[in-house]
Amino acid sequence: MKQFADLGDGIRHYPHYLEADIQRELAQDVFTRAEHLWLSPVTPGGQPFSVRQMNFGPLGWVSDRQGYRYQPHHPDVGVPWPDMPATMRKLWADLLPGAPPPQCCLLNHYQDTAKMGLHRDADEKDQDTPILSVSLGAPARFRIGGAKRGGPTRSVVLGTGDVIILSGPSRRFYHGIDRLLPADDLFAPDLGFDGRLNLTLRRVTRD
Ligand SMILES: O=C(O)CCC(=O)C(=O)O
Numbered sequence: 282m283k284q285f286a287d288l289g290d291g292i293r294h295y296p297h298y299l300e301a302d303i304q305r306e307l308a309q310d311v312f313t314r315a316e317h318l319w320l321s322p323v324t325p326g327g328q329p330f331s332v333r334q335m336n337f338g339p340l341g342w343v344s345d346r347q348g349y350r351y352q353p354h355h356p357d358v359g360v361p362w363p364d365m366p367a368t369m370r371k372l373w374a375d376l377l378p379g380a381p382p383p384q385c386c387l388l389n390h391y392q393d394t395a396k397m398g399l400h401r402d403a404d405e406k407d408q409d410t411p412i413l414s415v416s417l418g419a420p421a422r423f424r425i426g427g428a429k430r431g432g433p434t435r436s437v438v439l440g441t442g443d444v445i446i447l448s449g450p451s452r453r454f455y456h457g458i459d460r461l462l463p464a465d466d467l468f469a470p471d472l473g474f475d476g477r478l479n480l481t482l483r484r485v486t487r488d
């Protein structure tokens with residue numbers, strides 16, 4: 282069992298969990314298969330996100346003028362989302378033994394000043410199975426609060442190859458990304474892309 286920092290409330294941070302060559306393979310696979318399929322999401326109110334997004338796996342999270350939802354097909358081209366990377370399925374099985382398999386691997390690609398405001402992952406019928414997320418590339422400041430908006434928050438730097446799990450009470454906590462941080466050369470293998478890639482695994486349905 283690799284070391285993790287227990288941040289309380291079911292938050293587990295595994296720094297440098299993925300080796301550099303695995304990170305490189307994962308990034309190459311993801312960017313190759315996501316090419317031409319990236320989405321520029323907008324909120325239902327029409328505000329653009331500063332990240333671009335894509336999904337792998339049976340269900341993908343989509344945000345547009347019609348609302349937030351999960352669907353089995355890419356909204357622009359109508360094809361099923363590409364298969365979930367084997368590395369991500371293995372991570373889930375290794376770190377969350379006994380959990381039902383993930384149904385969505387959401388990609389968030391952050392460049393320059395991209396960020397993500399505080400939100401809860403609330404569109405899944407399954408609000409109990411943990412969320413597992415991987416960071417690749419530029420480090421970022423991840424912010425996490427509590428179950429109610431407006432309460433105190435804390436932050437943790439997520440570096441390349443890090444895994445964070447939100448389980449237990451923290452599955453329903455507000456969280457977001459403040460901003461990208463300058464790369465730390467000691468832990469910054471060249472992964473062949475700019476900015477930061479986040480891959481988030483979630484269970485969506487309750488069955
Ligand atoms: O980029 C991250 O680490 C967080 C992404 C996130 O919270 C989400 O996609 O719901």
Ligand SMILES: [Fe+2]
Nearest residue numbers: 400401402456
């Ligand atoms: Fe989230």
